[in-house]
Amino acid sequence: MQERNTLQKRIVHEALIEMACHPTADDVVVKVQSKYPSISRATVYRILNKLADSGEALRIRINNGADHFDHMTFPHYHVHCNNCGRVADVKMPVESLVDLLKDTSGYKIFGYSLQFDGMCPECVKVEEERGA
Amino acid sequence: MQERNTLQKRIVHEALIEMACHPTADDVVVKVQSKYPSISRATVYRILNKLADSGEALRIRINNGADHFDHMTFPHYHVHCNNCGRVADVKMPVESLVDLLKDTSGYKIFGYSLQFDGMCPECVKVEEERGA
DNA sequence: TCTGTTATTGATAATAAATCCTAATAAGGA
DNA sequence: TCCTTATTAGGATTTATTATCAATAACAGA
Numbered sequence: 001m002q003e004r005n006t007l008q009k010r011i012v013h014e015a016l017i018e019m020a021c022h023p024t025a026d027d028v029v030v031k032v033q034s035k036y037p038s039i040s041r042a043t044v045y046r047i048l049n050k051l052a053d054s055g056e057a058l059r060i061r062i063n064n065g066a067d068h069f070d071h072m073t074f075p076h077y078h079v080h081c082n083n084c085g086r087v088a089d090v091k092m093p094v095e096s097l098v099d100l101l102k103d104t105s106g107y108k109i110f111g112y113s114l115q116f117d118g119m120c121p122e123c124v125k126v127e128e129e130r131g132a
Numbered sequence: 133m134q135e136r137n138t139l140q141k142r143i144v145h146e147a148l149i150e151m152a153c154h155p156t157a158d159d160v161v162v163k164v165q166s167k168y169p170s171i172s173r174a175t176v177y178r179i180l181n182k183l184a185d186s187g188e189a190l191r192i193r194i195n196n197g198a199d200h201f202d203h204m205t206f207p208h209y210h211v212h213c214n215n216c217g218r219v220a221d222v223k224m225p226v227e228s229l230v231d232l233l234k235d236t237s238g239y240k241i242f243g244y245s246l247q248f249d250g251m252c253p254e255c256v257k258v259e260e261e262r263g264a
Numbered sequence: 265t266c267t268g269t270t271a272t273t274g275a276t277a278a279t280a281a282a283t284c285c286t287a288a289t290a291a292g293g294a
Numbered sequence: 295t296c297c298t299t300a301t302t303a304g305g306a307t308t309t310a311t312t313a314t315c316a317a318t319a320a321c322a323g324a
Contacts, residue, residue: 004291004300025282040303045282060247061193064311066281078247086252113192114246120211120220136271136320157311172274177311198310 011036012047016057016071022078022087024066060087143168144179148189148203154210154220156198 015031016023023031029044048069051057060068062080068087070078079088147163148155155163161176180201183189192200192210202210211220251259 001292001298001300006291006301008302038303040305042283042304043302046301049282058245060245062247063191063193079252080247088252113190114210133269133271133321138272138320140273170274172276174275174312175273178272181311 008039008043009047011039012044013051016051016069022060022068022070024068026066028069062087140171140175141179143171144176145183145188148183148201154192154200154202156200158198160201
Protein backbone atom coordinates (compact mmCIF):
# COMPACT_ATOMS: atom_id res chain seq x y z
CA MET A 1 0.00 0.00 0.00
CA GLN A 2 1.64 3.20 -1.11
CA GLU A 3 -0.24 6.42 -0.70
CA ARG A 4 -3.60 6.96 0.86
CA ASN A 5 -6.19 9.36 -0.41
CA THR A 6 -7.25 11.10 2.78
CA LEU A 7 -9.82 13.79 3.39
CA GLN A 8 -7.07 16.05 4.74
CA LYS A 9 -5.00 15.78 1.58
CA ARG A 10 -7.98 16.56 -0.59
CA ILE A 11 -9.02 19.54 1.49
CA VAL A 12 -5.56 21.09 1.70
CA HIS A 13 -4.91 20.68 -2.00
CA GLU A 14 -8.30 22.10 -2.85
CA ALA A 15 -7.76 25.07 -0.54
CA LEU A 16 -4.44 25.82 -2.19
CA ILE A 17 -6.03 25.76 -5.62
CA GLU A 18 -8.86 28.02 -4.48
CA MET A 19 -6.53 30.55 -2.92
CA ALA A 20 -5.50 32.62 -5.88
CA CYS A 21 -3.16 34.64 -3.68
CA HIS A 22 0.11 33.12 -2.52
CA PRO A 23 -0.68 31.91 0.97
CA THR A 24 1.73 31.01 3.70
CA ALA A 25 1.34 27.62 5.34
CA ASP A 26 -0.42 29.38 8.17
CA ASP A 27 -2.86 31.07 5.78
CA VAL A 28 -3.74 27.63 4.50
CA VAL A 29 -4.16 26.33 8.05
CA VAL A 30 -6.64 29.11 8.82
CA LYS A 31 -8.56 28.60 5.58
CA VAL A 32 -8.72 24.84 5.95
CA GLN A 33 -9.71 24.98 9.59
CA SER A 34 -12.76 27.03 8.67
CA LYS A 35 -14.11 23.96 6.88
CA TYR A 36 -12.49 21.28 8.93
CA PRO A 37 -11.75 22.65 12.40
CA SER A 38 -10.00 19.61 13.75
CA ILE A 39 -7.23 19.46 11.17
CA SER A 40 -3.79 19.72 12.67
CA ARG A 41 -1.24 22.35 11.80
CA ALA A 42 1.38 19.63 11.38
CA THR A 43 -0.84 17.85 8.87
CA VAL A 44 -1.21 20.95 6.72
CA TYR A 45 2.54 21.53 6.78
CA ARG A 46 3.18 17.91 5.88
CA ILE A 47 0.77 17.93 2.97
CA LEU A 48 2.05 21.25 1.63
CA ASN A 49 5.59 19.91 1.75
CA LYS A 50 4.54 16.83 -0.13
CA LEU A 51 2.83 18.92 -2.79
CA ALA A 52 5.91 21.08 -3.15
CA ASP A 53 8.19 18.05 -3.38
CA SER A 54 6.07 16.41 -6.04
CA GLY A 55 5.93 19.57 -8.10
CA GLU A 56 2.20 20.09 -7.65
CA ALA A 57 2.88 23.26 -5.70
CA LEU A 58 5.66 25.78 -5.54
CA ARG A 59 7.34 26.95 -2.39
CA ILE A 60 8.34 30.58 -2.42
CA ARG A 61 10.88 31.62 0.16
CA ILE A 62 10.72 35.19 1.34
CA ASN A 63 13.31 37.10 3.30
CA ASN A 64 12.30 37.67 6.82
CA GLY A 65 9.10 35.71 6.87
CA ALA A 66 7.31 32.46 6.37
CA ASP A 67 7.37 30.47 3.16
CA HIS A 68 4.56 31.06 0.70
CA PHE A 69 2.95 28.39 -1.44
CA ASP A 70 1.56 28.56 -4.92
CA HIS A 71 -0.55 26.06 -6.75
CA MET A 72 1.39 25.32 -9.92
CA THR A 73 -0.42 25.92 -13.13
CA PHE A 74 2.25 27.23 -15.47
CA PRO A 75 5.89 28.29 -15.10
CA HIS A 76 6.15 31.80 -13.82
CA TYR A 77 7.98 33.95 -11.31
CA HIS A 78 7.12 36.03 -8.31
CA VAL A 79 7.47 39.50 -6.93
CA HIS A 80 7.57 40.05 -3.22
CA CYS A 81 6.61 43.47 -1.94
CA ASN A 82 9.17 44.44 0.68
CA ASN A 83 6.63 46.79 2.12
CA CYS A 84 3.37 44.89 2.57
CA GLY A 85 4.78 41.40 2.15
CA ARG A 86 2.37 40.37 -0.59
CA VAL A 87 3.55 38.01 -3.27
CA ALA A 88 2.31 38.29 -6.83
CA ASP A 89 2.88 36.56 -10.14
CA VAL A 90 5.18 37.99 -12.73
CA LYS A 91 4.32 37.20 -16.30
CA MET A 92 7.63 38.31 -17.64
CA PRO A 93 9.51 36.25 -20.19
CA VAL A 94 12.84 35.07 -18.90
CA GLU A 95 14.62 36.74 -21.78
CA SER A 96 13.73 40.15 -20.49
CA LEU A 97 15.29 39.53 -17.11
CA VAL A 98 18.27 41.59 -18.09
CA ASP A 99 15.95 44.49 -18.73
CA LEU A 100 14.62 44.34 -15.21
CA LEU A 101 15.19 47.98 -14.47
CA LYS A 102 13.09 48.95 -17.42
CA ASP A 103 10.16 47.01 -16.06
CA THR A 104 6.95 48.90 -16.48
CA SER A 105 4.62 46.69 -14.52
CA GLY A 106 4.21 49.28 -11.81
CA TYR A 107 6.47 47.44 -9.42
CA LYS A 108 9.61 49.07 -8.26
CA ILE A 109 12.15 46.29 -8.60
CA PHE A 110 15.11 46.45 -6.26
CA GLY A 111 16.60 43.11 -7.05
CA TYR A 112 15.97 39.48 -7.65
CA SER A 113 17.28 36.14 -6.66
CA LEU A 114 17.61 33.15 -8.86
CA GLN A 115 18.36 29.80 -7.38
CA PHE A 116 18.74 26.42 -8.91
CA ASP A 117 17.96 23.19 -7.20
CA GLY A 118 19.72 20.05 -8.12
CA MET A 119 22.49 17.74 -7.17
CA CYS A 120 26.18 18.52 -7.30
CA PRO A 121 28.64 16.41 -9.30
CA GLU A 122 30.02 14.79 -6.15
CA CYS A 123 26.59 13.66 -4.99
CA VAL A 124 25.59 12.51 -8.46
CA LYS A 125 28.67 10.30 -8.48
CA VAL A 126 27.92 8.80 -5.08
CA GLU A 127 24.33 8.13 -6.10
CA GLU A 128 25.41 6.41 -9.28
CA GLU A 129 27.94 4.24 -7.46
CA ARG A 130 25.34 3.18 -4.96
CA GLY A 131 22.89 2.38 -7.75
CA ALA A 132 25.39 0.37 -9.79
CA MET B 133 27.09 60.78 13.60
CA GLN B 134 25.91 58.16 11.18
CA GLU B 135 27.71 54.85 11.08
CA ARG B 136 30.60 53.70 13.18
CA ASN B 137 33.51 51.67 11.97
CA THR B 138 33.76 49.00 14.63
CA LEU B 139 36.14 46.09 15.02
CA GLN B 140 33.19 43.69 14.86
CA LYS B 141 32.01 45.02 11.52
CA ARG B 142 35.46 44.78 10.04
CA ILE B 143 36.00 41.24 11.30
CA VAL B 144 32.64 39.90 10.14
CA HIS B 145 32.95 41.46 6.71
CA GLU B 146 36.49 40.18 6.36
CA ALA B 147 35.45 36.68 7.38
CA LEU B 148 32.68 36.67 4.79
CA ILE B 149 35.13 37.71 2.09
CA GLU B 150 37.60 35.04 3.15
CA MET B 151 35.02 32.29 3.18
CA ALA B 152 34.82 31.30 -0.43
CA CYS B 153 32.04 28.86 0.34
CA HIS B 154 28.56 30.14 1.03
CA PRO B 155 28.37 30.13 4.80
CA THR B 156 25.31 30.30 6.97
CA ALA B 157 25.16 32.96 9.64
CA ASP B 158 26.17 30.30 12.11
CA ASP B 159 29.19 29.31 10.03
CA VAL B 160 30.29 32.92 10.15
CA VAL B 161 29.76 33.03 13.92
CA VAL B 162 32.02 30.02 14.37
CA LYS B 163 34.71 31.39 12.06
CA VAL B 164 34.66 34.84 13.62
CA GLN B 165 34.70 33.52 17.16
CA SER B 166 37.94 31.68 16.45
CA LYS B 167 39.63 35.06 16.12
CA TYR B 168 37.47 37.08 18.41
CA PRO B 169 35.88 34.74 20.96
CA SER B 170 33.80 37.34 22.72
CA ILE B 171 31.76 38.42 19.71
CA SER B 172 28.07 37.90 20.15
CA ARG B 173 25.89 35.83 17.88
CA ALA B 174 23.41 38.68 17.70
CA THR B 175 26.13 41.01 16.52
CA VAL B 176 27.13 38.73 13.68
CA TYR B 177 23.50 38.37 12.59
CA ARG B 178 23.04 42.12 12.78
CA ILE B 179 26.10 42.87 10.70
CA LEU B 180 25.30 40.21 8.10
CA ASN B 181 21.83 41.65 7.72
CA LYS B 182 23.23 45.11 7.24
CA LEU B 183 25.64 43.85 4.59
CA ALA B 184 22.82 42.09 2.78
CA ASP B 185 20.60 45.18 2.96
CA SER B 186 23.29 47.43 1.59
CA GLY B 187 24.07 45.07 -1.26
CA GLU B 188 27.55 44.21 -0.04
CA ALA B 189 26.48 40.64 0.54
CA LEU B 190 23.82 38.37 -0.84
CA ARG B 191 21.40 36.37 1.23
CA ILE B 192 20.58 33.00 -0.25
CA ARG B 193 17.48 31.30 1.05
CA ILE B 194 17.49 27.54 1.01
CA ASN B 195 14.57 25.23 1.48
CA ASN B 196 14.58 23.54 4.77
CA GLY B 197 17.47 25.28 6.44
CA ALA B 198 19.22 28.43 7.48
CA ASP B 199 19.99 31.31 5.18
CA HIS B 200 23.36 31.36 3.47
CA PHE B 201 25.41 34.46 2.79
CA ASP B 202 27.69 35.31 -0.07
CA HIS B 203 30.15 38.13 -0.41
CA MET B 204 29.05 39.97 -3.55
CA THR B 205 31.69 40.35 -6.18
CA PHE B 206 29.80 40.03 -9.44
CA PRO B 207 26.23 39.11 -10.43
CA HIS B 208 25.79 35.39 -10.44
CA TYR B 209 23.41 32.64 -9.37
CA HIS B 210 23.49 29.66 -7.08
CA VAL B 211 22.94 25.94 -7.10
CA HIS B 212 21.85 24.20 -3.98
CA CYS B 213 22.54 20.51 -3.71
CA ASN B 214 19.41 18.86 -2.37
CA ASN B 215 21.53 16.02 -1.18
CA CYS B 216 24.47 17.47 0.75
CA GLY B 217 23.11 20.98 1.18
CA ARG B 218 26.13 22.72 -0.30
CA VAL B 219 25.65 25.92 -2.25
CA ALA B 220 27.83 26.76 -5.22
CA ASP B 221 28.12 29.53 -7.78
CA VAL B 222 26.68 29.16 -11.23
CA LYS B 223 28.45 31.05 -13.94
CA MET B 224 25.68 30.64 -16.43
CA PRO B 225 24.57 33.56 -18.56
CA VAL B 226 20.98 34.49 -17.91
CA GLU B 227 20.12 33.98 -21.55
CA SER B 228 20.71 30.29 -21.31
CA LEU B 229 18.28 29.82 -18.47
CA VAL B 230 15.75 28.36 -20.83
CA ASP B 231 18.24 25.71 -21.76
CA LEU B 232 18.57 24.58 -18.19
CA LEU B 233 18.03 20.94 -18.90
CA LYS B 234 20.90 20.91 -21.33
CA ASP B 235 23.24 22.13 -18.64
CA THR B 236 26.50 20.31 -18.77
CA SER B 237 28.12 21.62 -15.63
CA GLY B 238 27.87 18.26 -13.94
CA TYR B 239 24.97 19.30 -11.77
CA LYS B 240 21.69 17.54 -12.14
CA ILE B 241 19.23 20.41 -12.21
CA PHE B 242 15.75 19.62 -10.97
CA GLY B 243 14.39 23.12 -10.98
CA TYR B 244 15.00 26.69 -10.08
CA SER B 245 13.30 29.56 -8.42
CA LEU B 246 13.47 33.12 -9.47
CA GLN B 247 12.18 35.79 -7.21
CA PHE B 248 12.04 39.50 -7.56
CA ASP B 249 12.12 41.93 -4.70
CA GLY B 250 10.53 45.25 -4.94
CA MET B 251 7.48 47.24 -4.07
CA CYS B 252 4.02 46.71 -5.48
CA PRO B 253 2.09 49.50 -7.23
CA GLU B 254 -0.21 50.00 -4.24
CA CYS B 255 2.71 50.52 -1.87
CA VAL B 256 4.55 52.74 -4.32
CA LYS B 257 1.46 54.95 -4.42
CA VAL B 258 1.15 55.15 -0.65
CA GLU B 259 4.86 55.97 -0.34
CA GLU B 260 4.56 58.73 -2.91
CA GLU B 261 1.52 60.22 -1.23
CA ARG B 262 3.26 60.22 2.10
CA GLY B 263 6.34 61.84 0.58
CA ALA B 264 4.38 64.55 -1.23
C1' DT C 265 43.65 64.99 25.09
C1' DC C 266 39.43 64.91 27.46
C1' DT C 267 34.40 64.63 27.41
C1' DG C 268 29.67 63.87 26.09
C1' DT C 269 26.61 61.87 22.95
C1' DT C 270 24.80 58.01 21.12
C1' DA C 271 25.65 54.09 17.79
C1' DT C 272 26.80 49.67 18.75
C1' DT C 273 27.66 45.56 21.37
C1' DG C 274 27.04 41.32 24.51
C1' DA C 275 24.16 38.33 26.80
C1' DT C 276 20.10 36.38 27.15
C1' DA C 277 15.14 36.22 26.72
C1' DA C 278 11.69 35.96 23.39
C1' DT C 279 9.58 34.86 19.08
C1' DA C 280 8.34 32.61 14.80
C1' DA C 281 8.21 28.92 11.79
C1' DA C 282 8.41 24.42 11.12
C1' DT C 283 9.15 19.76 12.63
C1' DC C 284 9.14 15.78 15.86
C1' DC C 285 6.80 12.43 18.73
C1' DT C 286 3.39 9.04 19.78
C1' DA C 287 -0.93 7.16 20.66
C1' DA C 288 -5.13 7.06 18.12
C1' DT C 289 -7.36 6.77 13.72
C1' DA C 290 -8.80 5.26 9.31
C1' DA C 291 -7.70 3.85 4.15
C1' DG C 292 -8.02 0.25 1.43
C1' DG C 293 -6.45 -4.60 0.26
C1' DA C 294 -7.65 -9.39 1.31
C1' DT D 295 -15.49 -7.61 7.90
C1' DC D 296 -10.78 -7.65 9.54
C1' DC D 297 -5.96 -6.44 9.44
C1' DT D 298 -2.03 -3.93 8.27
C1' DT D 299 0.09 0.23 8.35
C1' DA D 300 -0.01 4.98 6.34
C1' DT D 301 -1.63 8.93 8.26
C1' DT D 302 -3.45 12.12 11.65
C1' DA D 303 -4.10 15.24 16.00
C1' DG D 304 -2.15 17.76 19.26
C1' DG D 305 1.20 19.24 21.96
C1' DA D 306 6.14 19.43 22.84
C1' DT D 307 10.33 20.58 20.77
C1' DT D 308 13.78 22.38 17.78
C1' DT D 309 15.98 25.72 14.98
C1' DA D 310 16.91 30.15 13.23
C1' DT D 311 16.55 34.66 14.09
C1' DT D 312 15.27 38.92 16.43
C1' DA D 313 14.22 41.92 20.56
C1' DT D 314 15.62 43.95 24.77
C1' DC D 315 18.50 46.68 27.45
C1' DA D 316 22.36 47.78 30.29
C1' DA D 317 27.20 48.33 29.28
C1' DT D 318 30.62 49.76 26.04
C1' DA D 319 33.20 52.36 22.85
C1' DA D 320 33.40 55.56 18.33
C1' DC D 321 34.17 59.83 17.21
C1' DA D 322 32.89 64.87 16.99
C1' DG D 323 33.75 68.94 19.34
C1' DA D 324 35.88 71.61 23.21
